[in-house]
Amino acid sequence: MKKYFILLLVSMPLYIFAYQPFSAGAQVPAAGATWRPLVIYYSLTGNNRIVAAELGNAFGCERLEITSMRERTGFWKVNCVIDQLFDRDDLPGPVKFDSVQYNPIIIACPIWIHRLASPMRTFLDHKRLAGKDVYAVVTHQGNYGEKDEQVVKSFLAAQDMHLKGYGAVLTRGATESEIINETKSIIKRNFSEMEKSISNNTR
């Protein structure tokens, strides 16, 4: 009797292992191969909030708004200029964010003095999102060109982010629906890898 009891005890883990639910062809995500997009945006005057809402809708994903504790309205817009000209860090608002949970990252951010606005730069600084795939949309008022695009791209590369798609929205005189339509076009034109990933991950 004692012999049977010992046999049962020894073979128990084998039964447990053998009857784990298993379906042929089930995909177990490889370590580090998470696919959970997140839109991260900063907006002072509302344009990037519109862009981020459209990106979130298009990819059915969460959004994270970066906020700043620095006064930036009225006369205090001067703080934006000082940040940009003197490479001053922002005073960031509180943010709850576990970067391990997300990839890719989709950024929406205004251009201030030819580069990403300081609240976004401060957030991304110190290689906080190193190794992530990134798609970026910037908004501007027309004083923006290829050189500025390179500055933004170089900044993202220096943060060890892998840029997969990029687009710029001209917001001067644009209505909300024009900003939405331009965002849609960027997704179609420049974010094709993202669209491919969506179909692979939802199949």
Ligand SMILES: Cc1cc2nc3c(=O)[nH]c(=O)nc-3n(C[C@H](O)[C@H](O)[C@H](O)COP(=O)(O)O)c2cc1C
């Ligand atoms: C301090 C500051 C600097 C700016 N610098 C530029 C610039 O260099 N080139 C440009 O085309 N637009 C510039 N803009 C315009 C913004 O990029 C544009 O209005 C953007 O759409 C604002 O986005 P938001 O509404 O989400 O804050 C600047 C705006 C501010 C407040």
